[in-house]
Amino acid sequence: MVPEPLPFEADIHQLELLLDKLEGAGGEGASDETRRMKREHRALLKKTYDNLSPWQTVEVSRHKQRPQFLDYLGLCFEEFVELHGDRAFGDDRALRTGFARLGEHKILLVGHHKGRTLKERQECFYGCTHPEGYRKALGKMRIAAKFRVPIVCLIDTPGAYPGIGAEERGQSQLIATSILELTRLPTPIVCVVIGEGGSGGALGIAIGDRVSMMQHAYYSVISPEGCAGILWKTANDETKPRAASALRMTSRDLQQFGVIDDIIPEPLGGAHRSPRDAADALKKHLQRRLRELVSLSTEELLAKRYEKFRKLGQFA
Amino acid sequence: MSSSEIKRGVPEGLWIKCPTCKATLFKKDVERNLNVCEQCQHHFYTSAGDRIAQLLDENTFEEWDANLQPVDTLGFVDSQPYSKRIVDQQKKTGLKDAAVTGRGFIRGRGVVIGITDFAFMAGSMGSVVGEKLARAAERATELRVPLIFVSGSGGGARMQEGILSLMQMAKISAALAKYDSAGGLYICVLTNPTMGGVAASWAFQGDITLAEPKAMIGFAGARTIKNTIRLELPDGFQTSEFLMKHGFVDRIVHRRDLRTEVAQLIDYCDMK
Ligand SMILES: [Zn+2]
Numbered sequence: 001m002v003p004e005p006l007p008f009e010a011d012i013h014q015l016e017l018l019l020d021k022l023e024g025a026g027g028e029g030a031s032d033e034t035r036r037m038k039r040e041h042r043a044l045l046k047k048t049y050d051n052l053s054p055w056q057t058v059e060v061s062r063h064k065q066r067p068q069f070l071d072y073l074g075l076c077f078e079e080f081v082e083l084h085g086d087r088a089f090g091d092d093r094a095l096r097t098g099f100a101r102l103g104e105h106k107i108l109l110v111g112h113h114k115g116r117t118l119k120e121r122q123e124c125f126y127g128c129t130h131p132e133g134y135r136k137a138l139g140k141m142r143i144a145a146k147f148r149v150p151i152v153c154l155i156d157t158p159g160a161y162p163g164i165g166a167e168e169r170g171q172s173q174l175i176a177t178s179i180l181e182l183t184r185l186p187t188p189i190v191c192v193v194i195g196e197g198g199s200g201g202a203l204g205i206a207i208g209d210r211v212s213m214m215q216h217a218y219y220s221v222i223s224p225e226g227c228a229g230i231l232w233k234t235a236n237d238e239t240k241p242r243a244a245s246a247l248r249m250t251s252r253d254l255q256q257f258g259v260i261d262d263i264i265p266e267p268l269g270g271a272h273r274s275p276r277d278a279a280d281a282l283k284k285h286l287q288r289r290l291r292e293l294v295s296l297s298t299e300e301l302l303a304k305r306y307e308k309f310r311k312l313g314q315f316a
Numbered sequence: 317m318s319s320s321e322i323k324r325g326v327p328e329g330l331w332i333k334c335p336t337c338k339a340t341l342f343k344k345d346v347e348r349n350l351n352v353c354e355q356c357q358h359h360f361y362t363s364a365g366d367r368i369a370q371l372l373d374e375n376t377f378e379e380w381d382a383n384l385q386p387v388d389t390l391g392f393v394d395s396q397p398y399s400k401r402i403v404d405q406q407k408k409t410g411l412k413d414a415a416v417t418g419r420g421f422i423r424g425r426g427v428v429i430g431i432t433d434f435a436f437m438a439g440s441m442g443s444v445v446g447e448k449l450a451r452a453a454e455r456a457t458e459l460r461v462p463l464i465f466v467s468g469s470g471g472g473a474r475m476q477e478g479i480l481s482l483m484q485m486a487k488i489s490a491a492l493a494k495y496d497s498a499g500g501l502y503i504c505v506l507t508n509p510t511m512g513g514v515a516a517s518w519a520f521q522g523d524i525t526l527a528e529p530k531a532m533i534g535f536a537g538a539r540t541i542k543n544t545i546r547l548e549l550p551d552g553f554q555t556s557e558f559l560m561k562h563g564f565v566d567r568i569v570h571r572r573d574l575r576t577e578v579a580q581l582i583d584y585c586d587m588k
Contacts, residue, residue: 160516162536162544167554170564171535172515176489180521183490184497199473199482200516200535207486221473221482221513226540230475231394247478248390257389259479309490310450312483313443316385 003272006059012048012269015041045269052216055241057250058224060216060270061195067275069096069113069154072194075279076286077102077109083140089169092133093124094157095205097140102152102283105290108144110137110205111154114195127196128161131174134204138178141185148298150188150290153205158223160201175204182207183309184302188293190286192264193217194271197249209305210289212262213251214278216270219260220249259312262289334358336530350571359508359528359571363409364416364433367466371575372420372429379418381451384444386413390478398476401437409435413444414469417452419459423579428456431466432514440471441514446484449518453491457498462582466505467519470532472512485517492521501585503578506533506556506565520564524581526574527556527565 002020005013015037022034052060060066073080082098084091093113100109114127144151160171182189182205189208197206197219206219213219222230227247228239235243254260264285271278293301332343337356346353350370351360362370368377385402392398406412414436419428430452432439449465456463473481492502504522508531515535519525527533534554542549552558559565569577 160535162541164541164545164547164549164553167534167536167541168558168562170520170562172533173520173564175516175535176518176520179486179517180489180493180496183486184493200485200513203482203485204516207489219479221478222475227475246390246392246394247475249479254479257478257480259483306490306494309483309486312487313446313480314387314389314477315443315447316387 003065003269004063006056006063008048008056008059012041012044015044042268045273049216049269052250053241054218054244054247054250055224057216058218058244060272061218063270063272064116065272066195067271067278068116068156068195069111071275072111072154072279072282073100073109075275076283080109083143084136086132086136086139088135089132092130092136094127094129094161095133095137097137099149100152102290103287105287105294106149107290108140108149108151109154110141110151111194112157112205114156125161127157128159129157129201129204130161130163130166131169131171134174134178137205138181141182145185145187148187150190150294151185151208152286152290153189153191153208155191155193155197155202155206155219156195156217157198157201158196159198160204175200178204179207183305186298186302188290188296188301189305190289190293192282192285193219193260194282198223207305207309209293209301209308210261211259212264212285212289213254213260214264214271214282215251215266217251218244218249219251219254220247222247224249257312352571357529357570359530361434361468361508362571363435364411364431367431368416368420368429370571371464371466371578372422372427373424377418377420377429379416380455381417381448382412384412384447386442386444386477388476389443389480390476392476392478394476401476405436409433411436413442413448414439415441415445415448417448419455419461422464422575422582425579425582426459426461427464427582428452428459428461429464429466432469434468434470434509437474437476438471439467439469439514440474440481441469441484442474442477442481443484445474446481446487449488450491453488453495453502456500457491457495460498460500460587462501462503462585462587463495464503464505464578465518465522466507467510467514468507469514469519470509470511472514472516482513485513488518489521492518496523499587501582501587503581505569505574505578506559507531509533511535511537523585524566525564526567526569526577527559528571528574529556529568531556533559533565
């Protein structure tokens with residue numbers, strides 16, 4: 001299937017359409033021409049994706065066909081026992097929680113889901129969590145900690161939902177409580193930003209012993225649109241890329257700042273070109289990190305987690 | 317408010333106009349009244365320095381980490397480079413960054429105190445604010461004394477420091493969690509304004525949450541919400557009173573009563 005092209009992929013898209021046609025024609029003994037085009041396609045993808053601008057990275061991270069929480073759920077995990085509801089208000093569909101199996105590990109899986117169809121996206125507010133979502137997640141994570149079940153958090157949100165109900169129900173309070181409790185929750189926590197790491201809404205479930213990013217994800221204090229709106233009054237095709245560059249929000253930047261531990265490599269041309277390969281890389285990462293963490297004593301785990309966040313920041 | 321208006325707490329000039337009741341007030345009277353309008357009790361901005369004078373016993377404040385300086389890690393440039401903005405803000409406010417921390421006494425009770433000052437880049441939280449508040453929480457843990465934070469942060473996390481400013485939310489939270497686990501009493505006082513990343517971290521992690529009257533408090537900015545939902549926002553949305561009505565603030569306290577009420581609360585929560 002030819003992926004939907006991003007604005008900077010016109011040449012790549014042309015090649016993909018041609019290749020699709022040639023392969024569809026069924027010429028089994030791939031002609032020299034096809035092989036040459038395939039090489040060209042790979043070279044072009046590599047060149048483009050090795051040099052993505054920060055704004056292009058944001059576009060990749062938001063690609064409609066990029067694997068989301070439910071895709072990874074099917075591709076990485078063997079079982080999922082979803083646990084619903086926050087016991088106070090409702091069941092936020094933007095944030096999913098449940099027990100899952102990952103190879104030898106029994107874990108609690110927590111993650112934002114953005115949805116793909118319009119109906120699904122409306123149901124889960126495009127991955128924007130309400131206060132009840134954070135209350136639900138923390139509730140389930142406390143159960144996990146009680147039985148020392150490790151937690152995996154998959155972050156993919158443009159931000160916590162900005163709305164009247166969200167404010168009435170204490171968006172600040174619930175995110176604040178979640179962050180505070182996660183800094184001391186006595187069980188291993190592995191966090192991965194799989195797509196969008198949108199400010200406080202992301203951080204609400206991104207406190208853990210390991211925090212990593214998929215290669216083309218972004219993680220930022222403010223969305224490029226929000227930043228552009230504040231600094232240059234309007235978010236347009238000129239100011240959004242400027243904001244994305246200024247904020248230094250790519251996985252490479254964050255690793256440089258010591259904010260993330262690992263960059264999980266994506267298949268050539270981004271996770272949406274091969275969700276299977278992206279999922280394999282994610283799975284390998286999670287298993288490796290969980291194996292390291294489950295052997296630590298709770299005391300050591302929490303002391304290291306404290307240090308991890310305590311040392312962040314730069315001043316003179 | 318323009319920057320020059322913020323500096324002294326209330327606008328320059330002999331007379332000022334109250335934005336709530338529109339009364340014309342003699343500036344000196346307002347200052348004598350803790351920067352509160354005598355007619356309608358509107359709470360004007362008050363600087364970190366004034367706040368310390370209002371809250372703590374006279375001459376008991378010992379400031380900590382006064383020389384911590386922000387740095388421009390990102391090389392951030394908007395209408396001007398962040399490095400230049402820092403210098404300008406320092407000149408304008410006499411502060412090195414938006415937070416002032418230290419120890420002192422409130423009616424004879426030893427406390428650790430931290431204040432964010434709106435005058436310095438809207439009280440936004442970068443690495444210096446994060447470090448100072450985290451250190452304050454850690455020292456309060458060692459000293460085993462109550463911890464009082466007063467937030468006046470309209471900007472939330474400081475955009476110009478990018479992801480590192482977001483991480484200050486985590487850093488302070490971790491220090492506050494430790495303080496809490498050690499049995500510390502943390503009282504947070506929310507003042508106008510307390511928004512974004514500050515609201516979504518230390519401002520709402522207190523054992524007791526107090527707010528000054530009619531302060532603007534919330535997670536998302538009103539403009540962002542309006543652009544998202546395309547509806548008018550209800551009257552009194554995201555005010556202290558709104559927060560208390562919805563169950564997220566313990567008490568709304570007039571500025572003149574803050575010192576007494578904090579002391580009173582400390583006496584109920586013996587940390588020994
Ligand atoms: Zn008035």
